[in-house]
Amino acid sequence: MKQIENIPDCGILLFKSCLVSVEYPGIESSTTYVFDKLGIDYLVSDEQSCCTGLGYYFDLFDQMSTTAVAARNFAIARKNGYNNITPMCSTCYAINKEACALLNSNDEVRSNINSVFKQAGLDDLIYEQNSLDEVDNFYHVVELFLSKAKQIGKLNTIDFSGVRVAAHHACHYYKIQSDDMIGNPNHPLLIDTIAKSCGADVVEWYEDKTLTCGAGFSQIHVNRDLSLKVTHAKLESLKEAGVELVLHMCPNCQIQYDRYQPVIEKEYGTKYDFVHMNIGQFVALALGADPEKVCGFQTHSVPLDGFLERIGVSF
């Protein structure tokens, strides 16, 4: 089981995410901003490809192709000596971890994929059993922040006291990989702890805290009404709890909340007074990052101007 004291701060491959890059590039610039401030030894590699998670959950890619792509990305991590694969997206986290477990435990899968590499003349991609460990080499960025929560609290420049914050932890982090999450999967508190270290007034439990965001990958497109019904229920609970800021750890959830909140307001004839941020954006902001150039808040659908003004940040 993962222990918070064993979370590494060196050899980190900050795993790029397609949804982060396309939808909220500020998450990545915020994360590297924080990593630099915290002195974390990390690498961002342009050789790395998408984890295929989106394609996988849309039923476009099968497990074998997904695992082969993962093996290719693992080879990049190994080649550069940055073996601790650390995504900003919970789907990248779960997909990579699962692929690694398969490559380590299933001889048939490993030899099939390695033979494809050999046939294509890509011998440098060949995966050797247990060259990565599915527990010890895979982290989510939020875990690194959690392990540095005290330091983050000390470096914090913003007075968050009285700001009601709630967290939405990502299903692919604490449900799919529940055995390897830090804490109690019935009561995830990673984001809450980080926000608390910055002095925020955290709502630790609210109705539907562990309910999904509703995105469900293809569901928002093929089952739009059901998908938005779930999101609506969750937004109502957050409203009931009197929250001002919702923190996320997965770009997919953030899209569902931030992009669709105005849609739900229109379709359900309601109004919500809270804004959304990724935990990386929150910590970067707390550590003094520029809200536009680093955090990229201008890319959000729910405008943050009012909120930032309330906490004394000019935007």
Add this chain to the structure above:
Amino acid sequence: MNHSNDHVGVFICHCGGNISDIIDIRSVKQEIRSDNISTFDCEYLCSNVGQDLIKTSIYKHSLDKVIIGACTPAKHEKLFKKCVEDAQLNASMLEIANLREQCSWVHPNNLATTNKAISLLNGKIKRIQTALPLIPIQIPINPNAMVIGGGIAGINSALNLANNGIHTYLIEKEVTIGGNAAKIGKMFSPEKLAEECSMCSLSPLMNEVGSHPNITLLTYSEVENVNGSAGDFKVTIRKKPRYVKDNCMACGRCSKVCPTYVENDYNCGVKDKKAISMRFAQSVPQVYSIDPDHCIELTGGECGKCRDVCKVDAIDFEQKDEMIELDVGAIVVATGFDEYDASRKPQYGYGIFENVVTQMELARILGVNGPTLGKFARPSDNSMPHNIVMIQCVGSRDEGKSGNKYCSRYCCMAALKHASLIAKKYPDANVTICYIDIRAFGLYENYYRAVQDMGISFVRGRPAEVVQKANHNLVVKIEDTLTQELKEIPADMVVLSSAMEASSGTKQVANILNITLSEDGFVKEKHSKLKPVDTSRDGIFVCGTAQSPKDVTDTIAQSGLAAARTSAFISDKVIRRDPQIAQIERSLCNNCDECLKCPFEAISKDKIGNVDINPLVCNGCGYCTKLCSKGAISIAGYKEEQIMAEIDGVIEKGDVLAFLSREIPYATADNIGNSVAEYPANVKIVQVPTTTIITKAMIEHAFKRGSQAVLLVEEPTDNPVGSFIYPLALENFEQLKGELGKKGARLHFKKAYIPHYRGLAETFISLAQMEDIE
């Protein structure tokens, strides 16, 4: 040492034809008879006539040693040992050749059977020439017992022991005995379909404990340390200060004048108790105690009001911890359970919403001596709840890491009981039980049916979440998995059936006693079916919820058994152990400490640095004999020279020698005979403690004598010895095979299972045939 001039008597049993129809006893006798070997035969050696023949012949012919050729030693070894002891011979002056299960029954149509019988007897004759008299190990047992934990399990155990005439110390960490059972207002009775007052059952038992001449009750006391071993435990108890002397009359004047209210954990933490109090009215002993964390005087202030009103001068603010030393022969662990902390499932709102309680708390709320004095009221506003929803399996049957995988066994019935109590007393109330499965095993099904007939609602499904709405009212969100509908059940009060978990006291005591816990943290029994109250250490027994989750009925049954086992153990007065265990020749020992690798932890160093073998722990497996490069350790009765001598007598050219470990493998070979299966007569069996004692010299000796193949058969891994020994035996086999070089190909290894006797017979056959080809 050679005793070849000793007079040996060989007795051969006909077994009513079972042996004599196949084996030509006359030629056997002729073949082995010599100047100092006399031979006898008898229709049934195990009969009175046969036993008399053995005893009188020992006197008449001045026999020094006795060989018996009969059925397996597993059957009558004890009887024949008694015969020779009656005739003033040491029991190790007896050897039994297995002429039935491993000879006549397995080779019924074989002319070689008689020859095999001769060789088996020859083996025993040669072996016994090297035998030395062994003294049976006897260790006196202290006649006192100790029961740890004064809940209903400990109370019942202690009373059973005391009534059996055994002086028993009962140790309880709280200020009174009673445990969790004292918190439950009512217990259900499946046969009467009714609920009965639990204190009315428990209180008389508690009083009996308090006044029993054979029970020394130590409350507010904890076991600090335990040394020694079965029969002779040295126990240190820490008795905490009550600040009230035992002459307290329990008049209650002190409590009336005490100005400080404290949380009452007996009543769900309600502040209805004074800093000087009794836990509950029926407490045993009837002595008040002071809460040192809240008493004004003991926290540095000035008060002393209780001291001023006490008429018997019982208040003593100067009391200190007292250390008590006890000597006991046996220990019963009855350390009970803790309730699962339901706040680990925040989705059910425990610790967040006031009106979410556990079944244990509901039991207090419904109890007439509870926080509401029997009024059925919910915590937020003291109003009577009309809609009550119970959630089953909170922390039980849960694969996730915030719960326990096991079923807690008591909670289905506890929920039914409380539902029934509420429905009977408050007919307007609606009780809904959300369940996965209702486990009302055995006769409890009748009670379940009766509760269903009362109009209690059952919804099958595990609720997703409990949500609080206006006025502290709750809603339980659930999918009814029978109708596949999502439901939102309104509730004024939600009751969680929290799991039973191994108590912190259980873990603490297990650590002190060095007994094994199961994966789930309960005390592990030696064998779930055959030894359900024995722990991993001799002389220490377990019962009640310290062993696994269970209800009061099962707890009473099991605690009675633990008392019976303890009583039987103590009544023996001495522990007798077969002398066939490890023995050390200190003059050969060079203190290399290799033998300390004993997998059963039987070997340690004594205070002056000498190797010390604990006769109560050593099972004579023999693993240590291979670890000792100096030959200082041997197994009594199984010295290398004794096994070599037996090989000498048994093995002829072309034979297969099978070394069988003495428990499962030997019994499996007997089972071949019992099951009328066959194998060739050139397969010869020599019993050993385990195959870890087999040396290269023994195998080479067998090969030199003409043996074509040697087979080692070991205890299976699911046997208490085999679980440790099997991998070591396999390692020994592989090492021997390597050392033997080319000849290693003729050495084989196998494990045995009693029902799979055919597998062993087939191995015997294939090894015997292999030689035919060669």
